[in-house]
Structure formats: structure tokens, C-alpha cells
Amino acid sequence: MTAKDIIRLSALVAAMAAGVAARTDAQGAPHMRVHTATEAQETTLLPATRVPSGGQVQTSTTGDRVRMTANGIPDHAVGKFPNRDNPHRISAQSYRFETGPAEIRRTAQALRRGGIMGVAVNGVPFDPGAAEFWMGRPDLGWQYEALGGAVKLGLDANHAHVQPSGAYHYHGLPTGLMKQLGWSAQAESPLIGYAADGFPIYALTAVREGRVVEMTSSWRLKPGQRPGGAYPSGMHDGAFVQDYTYVAGAGSLDACNGARVVTQDYPQGTYAYFLTRDFPVVPRCLVGDAGSSFTKPRLPGRTPGAARP
Numbered sequence: 001m002t003a004k005d006i007i008r009l010s011a012l013v014a015a016m017a018a019g020v021a022a023r024t025d026a027q028g029a030p031h032m033r034v035h036t037a038t039e040a041q042e043t044t045l046l047p048a049t050r051v052p053s054g055g056q057v058q059t060s061t062t063g064d065r066v067r068m069t070a071n072g073i074p075d076h077a078v079g080k081f082p083n084r085d086n087p088h089r090i091s092a093q094s095y096r097f098e099t100g101p102a103e104i105r106r107t108a109q110a111l112r113r114g115g116i117m118g119v120a121v122n123g124v125p126f127d128p129g130a131a132e133f134w135m136g137r138p139d140l141g142w143q144y145e146a147l148g149g150a151v152k153l154g155l156d157a158n159h160a161h162v163q164p165s166g167a168y169h170y171h172g173l174p175t176g177l178m179k180q181l182g183w184s185a186q187a188e189s190p191l192i193g194y195a196a197d198g199f200p201i202y203a204l205t206a207v208r209e210g211r212v213v214e215m216t217s218s219w220r221l222k223p224g225q226r227p228g229g230a231y232p233s234g235m236h237d238g239a240f241v242q243d244y245t246y247v248a249g250a251g252s253l254d255a256c257n258g259a260r261v262v263t264q265d266y267p268q269g270t271y272a273y274f275l276t277r278d279f280p281v282v283p284r285c286l287v288g289d290a291g292s293s294f295t296k297p298r299l300p301g302r303t304p305g306a307a308r309p
Contacts, residue, residue: 031207039234039237043153048076050078051076057121057122058070062105064274079154082162085154087174090168091166095123098291099197101194102288103288104288111285117286120177143242159281188205196291197290202274206272216277217253220246222236226240258274
């Protein structure tokens, strides 16, 4: 992304830092679990020992738009669901995704609650945000980071778990899928998926100036203490999304974890998103317009956010 593009992201970064990205969506004020934890913890991942059956996915492209129908059942090993910290069972979905036109907007857009960042090539969504907030109040603007460990979410070795609808989804690096696709630290990443705006998603590695390099996040922990009072106290340690701030040039990626690259899939070059080792891991904003299908359906009779993400 050019320097001009980075400047255009400044308003987005300010909004995310202030917690605006964590606002409730138009479906109404949620009834949520109340949490008071303020310290990040090591995330314990459940071993992936079971391979679900019946996964289905079909993908087609028209110009820059990608269409995918899938049932969201992965064909790699997953953890045990339900489990102590995630009481939901994986079940088939009826996904019909159509991406946006893969065109960069003047201003990037933060993911809304209820919005899906993208979908992996196996038909499993990337949905990085956790529906868990300080004191159960999204209006205070302190959203727990799904991989921060302060709130246990029952994630498996693929950094994934299950929504109340039965939808299995990734919050981080989809390690089982990466292994299936032959990902290697010594090679350009294979295509991992498609973002809601139509741009490709890769994991960790790319070829830059003839060398395989690891693409790195430019988000960093804020210095000092959280505000306290009606808000969380303690050091900015990664327990919350708002513990992080974007530092232009600190890594090789922009605020949306993206960069312009040339890949085997796009030999003429393209903007692409990258999954990274460090926050945000899965991008939290999009540079283009998301396809309208990349929104989680509201469960009948359920208040949004009432159950674990």
C-alpha cells in the first residue's frame, strides 16, 4: 500500500483505538456475559483430533468477484466440540458468499459486529472478533481479544471454535488448513481464502524482491496503563483489542494487515491480506466494499451476543 493509502487509514485507526469498531450493530442492544478480567493469559488450544465428515465447497469467479457455496464443515482435524468453554456443536451451514469487486476505497472500513472478514478456501469463515466485552457493555468500547486469553473461548488447535448456530470459524491461523495446502516458511504462501471485498488472503509468507519473507503486522501494544474507573485498569497487555495501536512502518503490512504483492495466483500483482503471527492475526478492517453476504444471520429468538462467539 502506498503512503497515501496509509494516510487514508488514519481515521480508521483512531476509531479502532477509541473502541468505535466494537459498537453494536443495527440488530439491537445485546444481552451479554459480564467479564471483569483485565490480564492477558496464554491461550490454551484444544488438540485437533477429530476429522468431521460431509464438508462441501464450490468456488467460481466472475471477473474480480468470487462466489462460493459451502456448508462450513472443514475437512481437517478439529477439537472436541462442545467443550467446557464452548458449548456448541459443529453443524452444516448454508453459505452462499459473493465477494465485493476487489477495488480499494478511499477510506478503509472497520469490520462491524456481525460482519465476516472473509472465507477460507475450504468454506470456513474468518471471523476474528469476540462477542465479549468489559462488564458486558459494548458501549464502553473495550472488546476482549479472542486470542488474548483473558476470556476462555474453547478454541482448538486451528484457533477456531463454534458459534451458537453451529458455525465453525477461525479466529487466528488455520493451522490444519495450512498444513493441507502445503504451507511452508520457506515458500510463498498458498492461497488461503478470500476477503469479503474480493481480495485474496495469504498466511505469513510472500515473495518480496526475489526472496521469501514473513509479512509482519504493524500493530503494537500501547505503552502505559488503561484508563481505569468505569473502564478496565492495568497495563495494555493484549487482553483487549483496544490495547493495540497501529504504528505505520513498524511492520511490513498496513493497518488492515495488507500489502501489494505479486503471487502465483496473481502474477500481475494485487492487494492482498495476510494472516500474521501477532495481532491482529486476522485483519480487522477492509480496504474495499464487503459483499453483502458476509454477515452472520441472526438466530431466531436469540438476542445478539447472548451466547459465546
